[in-house]
Each structure stands twice: as C-alpha cells, then as structure tokens.
Amino acid sequence: MRFIKWLIMITIVVAIGYQVYHIGTNVVADKVMELVVDEFENMGELELLKQSINSDPEIQRFVLEGANIAEGSLPFTTKEEAIKVIVKKLDINEVKEIKSTIENGVTPQEQQELLRRAESKLTVDELNALKVVFYKEIYNN
Numbered sequence: 001m002r003f004i005k006w007l008i009m010i011t012i013v014v015a016i017g018y019q020v021y022h023i024g025t026n027v028v029a030d031k032v033m034e035l036v037v038d039e040f041e042n043m044g045e046l047e048l049l050k051q052s053i054n055s056d057p058e059i060q061r062f063v064l065e066g067a068n069i070a071e072g073s074l075p076f077t078t079k080e081e082a083i084k085v086i087v088k089k090l091d092i093n094e095v096k097e098i099k100s101t102i103e104n105g106v107t108p109q110e111q112q113e114l115l116r117r118a119e120s121k122l123t124v125d126e127l128n129a130l131k132v133v134f135y136k137e138i139y140n141n
Contacts, residue, residue, distance in 0.1 A: 056108050
C-alpha cells in the first residue's frame with residue numbers, strides 16, 4: 001500500500017513538473033517574441049531589411065518562393081509564430097549575434113550567412129513557412 005502511495009505521489013509530482021516546464025517554455029518564448037518584434041519594428045530595420053532583400057537576387061528569389069507555397073500544411077504562417085520557432089531553434093548567443101549583425105547593417109555576405117544558418121537549423125517545412133511569412137511581410141504590407 002505504501003508503494004502505491006509513493007508511486008502516485010511521484011507520478012503527480014512528475015506530471016506537475018512537466019506542465020510547469022511546458023507552460024514556462026511557452027511563456028518565455030512569447031515574451032522573447034514580443035521583445036524581438038517590438039525592438040525590430042522600433043529600430044526601423046524593417047525598411048532596411050526590405051531594401052536589402054530587394055537588392056540581393058538570391059535572397060529575393062528565396063523570399064519570392066513564398067508566393068507559390070500553399071499554407072495549409074505549414075507549421076506556422078505568422079511572423080509571431082515564426083519568431084517563436086526561430087527562438088526555440090537557436091540558442092541565445094546566436095540570437096544576440098544575429099541581432100548585432102542586423103543592427104550594424106547587413107552586407108550581402110552576411111545575408112548569405114544568415115540564409116545558410118537558417119537552412120541548417122530549420123526543417124524544409126519550417127523554411128517554406130518562413131518564406132511565406134517573409135513574402136507576406138515584405139510584399140503585402
């Protein structure tokens with residue numbers, strides 16, 4: 001009987017711990033996403049990014065592919081969801097490095113490096129979803 005009580009208590013503690021971890025991770029991702037979006041938009045970098053994308057044919061091709069991708073099976077379709085996925089896939093040092101790169105202006109070589117980094121960290125479906133989000137943000141606003 002004691003064994004069953006301990007087993008039930010351990011199961012409850014593990015279940016509560018899992019829920020706290022899961023909810024906490026989502027809350028942190030939401031907060032980071034809000035900060036990144038606010039800071040990015042407040043810095044005025046969106047226009048600079050649009051100009052950079054339009055000046056590089058390879059990056060522009062990457063973004064324009066988003067127009068031809070069906071959104072039905074993609075893991076995300078909004079910039080908020082995209083940022084959450086990216087924040088979960090990259091560690092904090094990578095996010096800081098990307099932020100500092102963007103703040104100092106992005107050269108074509110840095111754009112290519114950011115693209116390669118995204119391709120190495122994200123799945124094909126996530127990359128396609130990112131293309132759709134970029135396309136909607138750049139060409140539909």
